[in-house]
Structures are given as C-alpha cells and as structure tokens.
Amino acid sequence: MRLVKKECIAMLLAGGQGSRLGVLTQKIAKPSVPFGGKYRIIDFPLSNCVNSGIDTIGVLTQYQPLLLNSYIGDGKSWDLDRMNGGIQILPPYQRVDDSEWYSGTANAIYQNMDFIDQYNPEYVLILSGDHIYKMDYSLMLQYHKEKNADCTISVIDVPVKEASRFGILSSNDEGRIVDFEEKPKNPKSTKASMGIYIFNWDKLKKYLKLDEKNPESTKDFGKDVIPLMLESGEKLYSYEFLGYWKDVGTIESLWQANMDLLDENVFDLSKDWTIYSRHAEMPPHYISQNSTVRNCIISEGAVIYGDVENSIIFSGVKIGENAVVKDSVIMADVEIQENTIINNSIIDEAVNIGPDLKIGNPIEKNNGITVVPRDSIINND
Amino acid sequence: MNALGIIFSDMQDWSMTELASHRSVAAIPYGGRYRLIDFPLANMVNSGVDKVCIITKSNYKSLMEHVGSGKDWDLSRKKGGILIFPPYAVGENHGLFHGRLDALKRVLEYISSSSEKYVILSDSDMIYNINYKDVIAYHVEKKADITALYIRTDIDRNTSTHKIIYGFDEDNRANDVLVYPITSGTYNVGLNTWIMNKEFLEALIYDAIARNYSDFSIDVLTRKVKSIKIYGFEYNGYFAHIDSLQSYYDNSMGLLKKENLDSLFYSNIGPIYTKTKDSAPTKYCKDASVKNSLIASGCTIEGTVENSIIFRGVRIGKGAVVKNSIVISHGNIGENAKLDSIVLDTHAYVTNNRVLLGNSNCPFFIKRYSIV
Numbered sequence: 001m002r003l004v005k006k007e008c009i010a011m012l013l014a015g016g017q018g019s020r021l022g023v024l025t026q027k028i029a030k031p032s033v034p035f036g037g038k039y040r041i042i043d044f045p046l047s048n049c050v051n052s053g054i055d056t057i058g059v060l061t062q063y064q065p066l067l068l069n070s071y072i073g074d075g076k077s078w079d080l081d082r083m084n085g086g087i088q089i090l091p092p093y094q095r096v097d098d099s100e101w102y103s104g105t106a107n108a109i110y111q112n113m114d115f116i117d118q119y120n121p122e123y124v125l126i127l128s129g130d131h132i133y134k135m136d137y138s139l140m141l142q143y144h145k146e147k148n149a150d151c152t153i154s155v156i157d158v159p160v161k162e163a164s165r166f167g168i169l170s171s172n173d174e175g176r177i178v179d180f181e182e183k184p185k186n187p188k189s190t191k192a193s194m195g196i197y198i199f200n201w202d203k204l205k206k207y208l209k210l211d212e213k214n215p216e217s218t219k220d221f222g223k224d225v226i227p228l229m230l231e232s233g234e235k236l237y238s239y240e241f242l243g244y245w246k247d248v249g250t251i252e253s254l255w256q257a258n259m260d261l262l263d264e265n266v267f268d269l270s271k272d273w274t275i276y277s278r279h280a281e282m283p284p285h286y287i288s289q290n291s292t293v294r295n296c297i298i299s300e301g302a303v304i305y306g307d308v309e310n311s312i313i314f315s316g317v318k319i320g321e322n323a324v325v326k327d328s329v330i331m332a333d334v335e336i337q338e339n340t341i342i343n344n345s346i347i348d349e350a351v352n353i354g355p356d357l358k359i360g361n362p363i364e365k366n367n368g369i370t371v372v373p374r375d376s377i378i379n380n381d
Numbered sequence: 382m383n384a385l386g387i388i389f390s391d392m393q394d395w396s397m398t399e400l401a402s403h404r405s406v407a408a409i410p411y412g413g414r415y416r417l418i419d420f421p422l423a424n425m426v427n428s429g430v431d432k433v434c435i436i437t438k439s440n441y442k443s444l445m446e447h448v449g450s451g452k453d454w455d456l457s458r459k460k461g462g463i464l465i466f467p468p469y470a471v472g473e474n475h476g477l478f479h480g481r482l483d484a485l486k487r488v489l490e491y492i493s494s495s496s497e498k499y500v501i502l503s504d505s506d507m508i509y510n511i512n513y514k515d516v517i518a519y520h521v522e523k524k525a526d527i528t529a530l531y532i533r534t535d536i537d538r539n540t541s542t543h544k545i546i547y548g549f550d551e552d553n554r555a556n557d558v559l560v561y562p563i564t565s566g567t568y569n570v571g572l573n574t575w576i577m578n579k580e581f582l583e584a585l586i587y588d589a590i591a592r593n594y595s596d597f598s599i600d601v602l603t604r605k606v607k608s609i610k611i612y613g614f615e616y617n618g619y620f621a622h623i624d625s626l627q628s629y630y631d632n633s634m635g636l637l638k639k640e641n642l643d644s645l646f647y648s649n650i651g652p653i654y655t656k657t658k659d660s661a662p663t664k665y666c667k668d669a670s671v672k673n674s675l676i677a678s679g680c681t682i683e684g685t686v687e688n689s690i691i692f693r694g695v696r697i698g699k700g701a702v703v704k705n706s707i708v709i710s711h712g713n714i715g716e717n718a719k720l721d722s723i724v725l726d727t728h729a730y731v732t733n734n735r736v737l738l739g740n741s742n743c744p745f746f747i748k749r750y751s752i753v
Binding site: 036037038076077204261262264269270274275276277279280281282283284285286287288289290291292294295296297298300301312313 | 410412646654667674
C-alpha cells in the first residue's frame, strides 16, 4: 500500500502513567483523564491538530491503554477517520532482532520511525497528552519554516518559582535557542518548554539514531535529544505561545484548570476553536424546581435536584434532593444521593455516593482536594 | 434485523405551518437538541434496522443537513445505511406525490431490490419509543398482512382530524379504520407506523398502480380492512403527536415531567441519537437562576429560566427572565428581556428589555432569524 505524502504529521506521546495524579490514573492513562464537563485531556492536542490542518496523527500508547483505545476508536469524533492518514494508535511491537517497551519519549518515536517514513513528511510535530490549551500549530510551523529551523520548541512564560519544574531555555534576540536545561535547580530564564516540538524529519531521524547508540542516554527529548542537537550546532528556535496553557499533571493543577473554565476571561471553550470529543448520546440536562445552580458548568444528561456552586458537572451525573456540590469536579455518570454534601473534591467517573454523607472539606479550610476513585461505592456503613 | 425502514418526512403538511414553514416536519427541533426525525430513526437503529430510507417532499434542506451521511445514527454503512429520497419522478409520476402510496410507487425499485423480509413504514410527527423486534414477532405470530401500531388514548374533536382510528375484534384484528374523523372519546389511535412483509407491500404497490390509488390510509387500510388481515399492536409508553403549534408546545412542556423524561430518554430501549455539534457544556454564571428546565449544551445562562426548554447554543443575558418558553438553538435573549409562553425559533434575537407574552393555551411564535 502506498501512502500519500504529508507535509507534517503529528506524534502524540500518550504512554505516560501520570503518577502524580494518583488514583485518577491507576486504571487509565493520563491523556484519557476526563476534563471540563465532557472532554478528556487528549481531546485538546487532537482538536488542535485538526483545527490546524494536521490530519495524520500517531498516538503512542503504553501504560493502561484500553480506555484510550476505545475512546479514540476510528477517530471519527475528531474527523480523523480519513482516507489517507487519520489517527493511528501505536503501541510497542515485536521485531525480529529486538522488542522492548518504550523506554523514553525519544525512544518511542525512534521505534516508530517506519510509521513516520510511510508518509515521507518534511516535518514532525511532537505532542504530549498532559496539557490543556488551544493552539494553532500551523502558525508554529510557519514560524519554523520562516526561521529555517531544524527544531522549534514552543515556550511559555512561567512564574520564577515554578520554573524548576520545566525544561527552561534561553534564546537570543532572533529566537535562536542558546541554552536548554531540563528541570534546572537555578533556572536562567522563565521560558518553559511546553513539550511541543516541530522537527525537520531528516534531522530528527539522524539524532534519534545517534541518541539510541548512546548507552548513557535516558532517551528523552528534553534530557537527551534537544541538548545533543544544541551541542552539535543545529538551528533550534523558540516559539513563544501567549494563550492559556495548563499542565494538568497534578491533582491541584487538574482541579484548578477545571475551575479556570468558570471564568470565561481565563479560558473559554465555547468560542471558535472547537474542542471535539467523543461523548455519550444524552438528552439535555434537567434542573429541578428546587435546585440552585450558580457559577458552574453542566453537561448533557445530568439530572440536578440539589444545589451546585462553583463546580464542573459532567454528563449523566445525578444529584439528589438537598445534596450540595461546591468547588468540585464531578465526572461522568456519578450519582450523588440526597442530603449529601460535597466540597472541594474530584469525584471520578461512575462513583455512587449514598445519602446524608459529607465528602471533602470546605475550600476555606485549606485542607486540600479530596479524590474519590472511579467506580467507588460510598455508603454510610 | 431483517427489516427495511421507510420514514416519511412530512405527510402532514396541513398543519405546523409555523415551525415547518422552512423545514420538513421531520426537521422540526424537539426536546432541547433533537429533530423529530431522530425519534423514528432511534427506534429503527435501536431495533437493529440498518437500512433506512427517508422520503421527503419539500423544504428538505435542513433535514438533509441534519441526517448527512447517517454516521451519527451509525447508519453510514457499506451494506444498507441511510438514503434520502427527495421528490422523485418515475414514468408518468411527475410532480409531488399525493399520499404515502403514491410516494411508495416511486421508490418501488428501491424496495424491490432490498433483500430484507419485512418493511417498517413510519411517519415523523409521532414520537414514541419502541423496539420493533417485539412488533415483528407479533406480526409473524398473527400471520398478519399489516401490523399497525396504536395507543389507546383520549382524543377530542380538535385533534381527531389528524389521526387514524382503529376498531379491533377480540383477537385484535382490525374491523374498522377511520381516517381523520371528527370525534372525541377514548380510541385506538394509530401511531402511523405499519409493519408488513416486503412482498405484501410490493403487491399493494402494484395494485395501487393498476387502480390509481395514492392514499395508504384510505385506499389500503379503510378500503381493504375486511379483505386483508390488519392486526393492532398496542403501545403504551411515551407518546406525543406533533400536529400543531399548540401540541408542539404542550408536548414539549410535558418533557419537564420526570416520568416523560425517563420514559423517552432513559428507557432500556436505547438512546435517542442526533447530529453531533461538539458544543461546550453549558455555563451558568453567578447570577443565574434555573428551575424546572431542560437545557442543552453550548448555552450561556446569566439570567433566570423557569419551566422552559433551552436548545443548544442559546445565550440568556443578565436580568433576562424566560418562563414557560421554548428557545430553539442559537436564540439570544438580551439583558432584562422577559419571555413568557413563547416559542422562539432558531437564531432569533430578542433585544434588551423587550417583553414578550404568550399564553400556555396560545403560545406566541417568533420566526427564525427574527430580531425583536
């Protein structure tokens, strides 16, 4: 089968465990963590690709891929069921001479060089499945071409105190990167890598092969490949992104990113750049005579008899009479029975919470966020 | 399932002039995010029918846009799938068809070339929720020529003229069929859905061609009730007949009752499918107040909503009060506007401080794209 050449294809790294999300990623990979009432994290990079005109995406999976695989399906929810290209899931596979798990971000791409070569692309866009943002990758690609770069890294300004969590880079006036440090103790700038790279495929292939030969390498883009290219004098440029971007790698950041949706000045999903998702067929949500709903987001199929404030309610959630949900994220198909009070919590999918219970502490008490794992049944006894 | 589905998108063009002025009856929006066609389609898909044709008459643009390739109903198939027939001339049959039988004459070739054993004929203006497998099993058991779905319900003179009424013997075989009578009382009211063997339908069509029959209810049901075996299958779940603006309004408001909502949308027959729009979940602002309402996705609610149905992508501004109303998709209600008993069609815009009042027994209709 001969495949049509693509100028740019995307490779989405979706194999990470996301261990800092604790019970939320015990059974599912981080990119499939639900977000924002009807989405999963992976909807953001996928929709960004589609909206940017990229129609060929390889999704590299490894950790707990089942839900992610069935969620993606044939890709039609993102209009990625294409005649040429479309979406393809790429787990590690066996070869004649060796077979191994993906041992790092760079190794995952290395193991799929044949996949990329099928499309004979000029450029490869590397993405990860841990961030919430709306971004037009075609503008970044245009910048990459204008700069005649070998690699372009998308960067965002982060607060100084958080800088040591990221890959931090320094660039000259033209935007050419002069220094790159992964998670530095003493960051030299506040420009953090967003983990979004565009490479010239020829160059990337060369450096993936070189890196693979280095026994010391951890086979990671940030720690190994980027520094190696920089040392070798390749042209690396930084591309500054000014929109909303949130790493949702921790419980707190996931909760906060959900809450950011409540203020349309911070992050608004309802305008232009559509985020596509695959969702259950459900009727409009119903709000009863005795409910109050204030400053919240509610998705389809929810049936609300209680009170909801400052919260994100996913589809199919049932909230019983006199139940109160405040400052919380209630994921799909959760049932909260009457008189139960929920504060400052993340309730994962399909949890059933009995009547007359108290979950979580009021946000004012600063006791942190309570997380209830998926499919739990919580009762009085 | 071994059945072919045929849906008539608008057999009842005598009524619904407001909501159907720019669209087929089948494309009338209903229940916050659906169109009427979604209900017969869901019945077919949930029963395992995977070959469906829709026979349209006029104003079918929005219907075609809505149905598309059929993939939202899982009907984008290599074998079977969905097919829309716009008005279609065969031989001497030119112009618009008159009646179901006339329409069926024109799709005879499609019916004959289908390999399915049974055919389900359905209209678009009756909303109910059924698994046709049970009906076909009954049809086979009774060795019926035609099995007609019906519901036993009260009707009055205002609505009876849009209905077909059956009389049955003790075995539930029809012995009388009244088409659009003027009467009131408790009757076996047809759901305008019939099941028959494909060969039987073909024979009916040949007969209709030979005798120049065009109306299925009069020329087949009434005329042949004694000579063929028409059996009734009683249905007793959620039922709505949308045949006027008033019945549209009343039935829509009926969805706010828990038992109706549960039996239409949360039954074990299966979900109701519709075209995916990928709108964001609905946002309620700090001053929003919402009571007893059905609200679809993609809305922004800053004001007050009570006893209302709000479709996708509606904005309700600060201080606005929407009561006992139906706001169809992309409506925009300006700040401090007040609406009571209004049916606002798509993309209508109510400017700030406007007050619009209808009455529950005479809802006021605002045309699509109007600016009030």
